[in-house]
Amino acid sequence: MICVRRALVAALAIGTTTAAYAQAFPEKPIRLIAPFPAGGPTDTAARVVAQGLSARIGQPVVVENQAGAGGTIGAKQVATAHPDGYTLLMIAVANTFGTASVLYKLDYDPVRAFAPVATVVVDKQLMVGGPALPANTVQEVVRYAKANPGVLNYGAAIGIGPHFLMELFKRKASIDIVHIPYRGSAPIVSDLIGGQVHLTMTGKSILLPLVQTGRARALAVTAAERWPELPEVPTLVEASLMDVPYDTLFGIVAPTGTPAAVIGRLNAAINDGLRSAEMRASFARLGIEPKITTPAEFAAIIAQEAPVWAEAVRITGIKAEP
Secondary structure (H helix, E strand, C coil): CHHHHHHHHHHHHHHHHHHHHHHHCCCCCEEEEECCCCCCHHHHHHHHHHHHHHHHHCCCEEEEECCCHHHHHHHHHHHCCCCCCCEEEEEEHHHHHHHHHHHCCCCCCHHHHEEEEEEEEEEEEEEEECCCCCCCCHHHHHHHHHHCCCCCEEEEECCCHHHHHHHHHHHHHCCCCEEEEECCHHHHHHHHHHCCCCEEEEEHHHHHHHHHCCCCEEEEECCCCCCCCCCCCCECCCCCCCCCCCEEEEEEEEECCCCHHHHHHHHHHHHHHHHCHHHHHHHHHHCCEECCCCHHHHHHHHHHHHHHHHHHHHHHCCCCCC
């Protein structure tokens, strides 16, 4: 009986300590790791969210770019961080939970290593051509590539969503376009505009402004329907060049073991920001849509989306460099 009482007292003490910790959280700046270079879709979403989150929790949220190996270097830092809520990771579900564990020999399981905190935005994918591309439509790209195998190239970071989508497009169209590997979207865009790269595909937030200012040519979108901003640009599904639509969902995760009350505090603050007029205006300017969920809803999305992207790895046969 005495042992039972001691166990109950200990449990109550732990619960009280956890509740007190969550109530005081945060007491110092929070690190938000963006596992890709500055200027890309992951970084863009992270910086908008960090600003809104900081305003609501009263502490700085510092975005740190830790790029490399398809986002797995930055992810590993968070997977092994102390689970106290002060180190978070901005992820694309497709990469962190779908493709990374199939492509790379990870020494951790992303599903077990990370606790979902909140979804952030849906960033739809756009295929564009640069000034060096000798084609004006996606159908012309296919015809040119069939007539000139291995002449065209596209830029993409290895092992992330756009890399797989371009390879799925190539397989569906039965064409040979050379992949040029990059560390992230920002250097690809620079080379696309400069004429060193013919094609690329990445998030709407990055490429739509280039199209609207005439620096890139929109060819196709991966969404289920055409975009209002580009009504003349077909979807790859309607062009019979992709079997199903694909979008990229970004969200924030924490190391597993982070107190549920802390995750709840972060989720509430992030969602409050996503509902605000100022953040919605920021996202609207980028052409991306906020996505609000609970941690449990986010976990369900991960469980549904991860196998789809893992299958894309198997279909395309893409392998990460040693």
